[in-house]
Amino acid sequence: MSHRCSHSHARCGSFHTPHGVVDTPRFMPVGTLATVKGVTPEQLRATKAQMVLANTYHLHLQPGEQVVAEAGGLHRFMGWSGPLLTDSGGFQVFSLGAINTINDDGVVFRSPRDGARITLTPERSMEIQMALGADVAMAFDQCPPYPASETDVAEANRRTHRWLERCIAHHSRPDQALFGIVQGGTHAHLREESARAVAAMGLPGIAIGGVSVGEPVEAMHRIVRQVTPLLPDDRPRYLMGVGSYREMAIAVAQGIDLFDCVLPTRLGRHGTALVGGERWNLRNARFRHDHTPLDPSCPCPACAHHSRAYLHHLIRSEELLGRILLSLHNLTQLLRFTSAMAQAIREGCFSEDFAPWEQGSPAAHTW
Structure with missing residues (x-):
């Protein structure tokens, strides 16, 4: 180690x-x-x-x-x-x-x-x-x-x-x-x-x-x-x-x-995105006019090139592209999360940055 x-x-x-x-x-x-x-x-x-x-x-x-x-x-x-x-x-x-x-x-x-x-x-x-x-x-x-x-x-x-x-x-x-x-x-x-x-x-x-x-x-x-x-x-x-x-x-x-x-691809196929430790159902009407990225810090294709409104449209329309983009996003999120934990361990701040998860509240979004 x-x-x-x-x-x-x-x-x-x-x-x-x-x-x-x-x-x-x-x-x-x-x-x-x-x-x-x-x-x-x-x-x-x-x-x-x-x-x-x-x-x-x-x-x-x-x-x-x-x-x-x-x-x-x-x-x-x-x-x-x-x-x-x-x-x-x-x-x-x-x-x-x-x-x-x-x-x-x-x-x-x-x-x-x-x-x-x-x-x-x-x-x-x-x-x-x-x-x-x-x-x-x-x-x-x-x-x-x-x-x-x-x-x-x-x-x-x-x-x-x-x-x-x-x-x-x-x-x-x-x-x-x-x-x-x-x-x-x-x-x-x-x-x-x-x-x-x-x-x-x-x-x-x-x-x-x-x-x-x-x-x-x-x-x-x-x-x-x-x-x-x-x-x-x-x-x-x-x-x-x-x-x-x-x-x-x-x-x-x-x-x-x-x-x-x-989990990440199964959620994606059902129209759910992992964002900041939460699960967002992109079928919800609140995303219809939301033209911001899912997560501005995420480098995945869904976030880099598309809006929440577009993803909402794809999922509501049962388009395969929506499921693919959300699957890629969710995979990227979990991989970034584990990479962030490794970086925090290297920098000596793991307990400080990730301890809130043990209490059941998401840590600050740092990945």
Whole structure:
């Protein structure tokens, strides 16, 4: 880590991948099916995105990892030259699939596309991710739902840790880092057990999973406060599925480095813009005659070239351009926010500038 906050656990630094350096703390856009929805790779680069996510489960179903491998790997297939991370598919299997069987070997489920019977094991997840060729692969884990009984979460922990051992044994691509995932639901002792077990594996990075799955947001903050000190200090720490201003600021203060979330593009597709920590519905009539930019300090195309009135018109008219522009704006906002946190850590003013978020009030707009 290059700098640390003297009043919190916030830190900034970087980690190197075969396709470039990722500066932390950093938001990572989600490109589930090898595309960030509605955004071209060139537009994505202009947002200052560094690392992008894709999903093993969805890419295995369509177009299939063989097709991606034939194209020369995921970077070439999707036209993204920067770092990539693939989620293992564990969360999607347990949240989206019609599951037939869960046992110590793996999961058998029905494809939501054609009903085909598919078996996904730790070894199979590694094979798919190695074929896809992202810079970072995630271990296959069992993500328990919320709420879940202590007995069920303990069983999911046991499988997650055993599956991680199998992922490590099967993973053999030297140019691809393998990250483990901490589970444990909202049970403090199970979270600690999982954190210690995953940290002991000596992996190049660790994620905190099983959050933002319906639990109270304060429970998520408690989990982060509890788990992060148990993770290696010299490796990236990744909080999965989180991408709101307040939650990222609080997590960075606890020492988290990486985030991902579908929120910015999902909001954009529904006509909502992130502005100064708030969510603005551009369908609202108050924007009809407002010819000022969304955010005069924002360099995105929506703010640099268009007015609130024009964006309102596009959204009310159901024009694709409006959704694209708001998606680009929202991505730019979250990337600027995490970059601003890194700059504040370097300058020694993180706690002063971003502490208001912990009290539930947005900090001054400085990004």
